[in-house]
Amino acid sequence: MTLTTLTKDRERGFLDGQFVIAMPGMADSNFARAVVYICAHSPAGAMGFIINRHQAVTFPDVLSHLEIVPGEELIMLPREARDFPVQNGGPVESGRGFVLHTDDYLSDSSIPVSDDISLTATLDIVRAISDGHAPHRAVMLLGYAGWGPGQLEQEISNNGWLNCTAADELIFDRSLDDKYDRALALMGINPAMLSMEAGHA
Template sequence: MAFSKLTDPTMAGSERGDRERGFLDGQFLIAMPGMFDQNFARTVIYVCAHSPAGAMGFILNRRQSITFPDILLHLDMIDQHDAIMLPQKTREFPIQTGGPVETGRGFVLHSDDYLSESSIPVSEDICLTATLDIVRAISAGGGPRRATMLLGYAGWAGGQLEAEIANNGWLHCPASEDLIFDPKLDDKYERALALMGISPGMLSNEAGHA
């Protein structure tokens, strides 16, 4: 498992705030029933970056069997005794499957009350950090007010995501911060659709955009 400075080309310029932004920046993608790729069936994705170079985002409703203490042990940040002594809130810090790309790499999506030199703003209120400093802060009981760790991410080449939307693969709508950080995953797909006033039974007749 790796944590390092984010170098994805779709995020280029984010540290300076001058990254070229696409119309899907800060949007939810909601998979349509006809989604052919099982990696994304019934998923809700938060798009962190969208530009002519491509797109990057994170699945928000897929569980991960690894726990936060497992990650701390894997990174040699604590030993077994320390893991047992961690506060319940720290032990239960949410870990999710972010996508099928670089599944051994960790990212923390979080509120903007925590910032390090490597934190990248992805919206007015949400940042992305992929370095160990935030893991240390969380393990010490600090860190951001709202956060979730994601292993792997979803990525698209230039024009690929636009083509999938045109082919009725995705709905999209403005993201909800509450839904991004809500640890209840089982009905997050339905609740994301509800943001658009849509129920699952209506999807077969819906177009691929909001």
């Protein structure tokens, strides 16, 4: 699925607003131990964002690259803008930025993902964050994860992924290194036992 199919008036698929969590045997290194928040799922495919991958790029780097704030003025950014989280959202269009955020910020270009979370991929939200007017909870993700028609469903049926209802607090939590284990815990799964069972498959 491409971003052009992610529209405000789309019908939500059964995986919309869910986590898909990579099984230990995931062959694709892009998704090893990945927790993906699915933003759109339909017969055309699925798209979402990995929420537990570090990114070396900082928000001031983004502002400088986009020429929103001159380099010499970056030191004067509000602290929340300097520290605004930027993560690796997936292997597709990895140079493009997206902001997942709570719905206290909405613009004409914001797309509702769930009842409480929206996605904005335009410069207006980047400028708002740089001015100290960030949504209550938000994260910038560079790139996204995408699947073609029926691909994600097939991967789930082949035991490549587990899926469960997403937890908003986990999406925005800045502690990334243990997020995989905590996502599995939402399903009552101990990662050590999952690894053991996968080894005997």
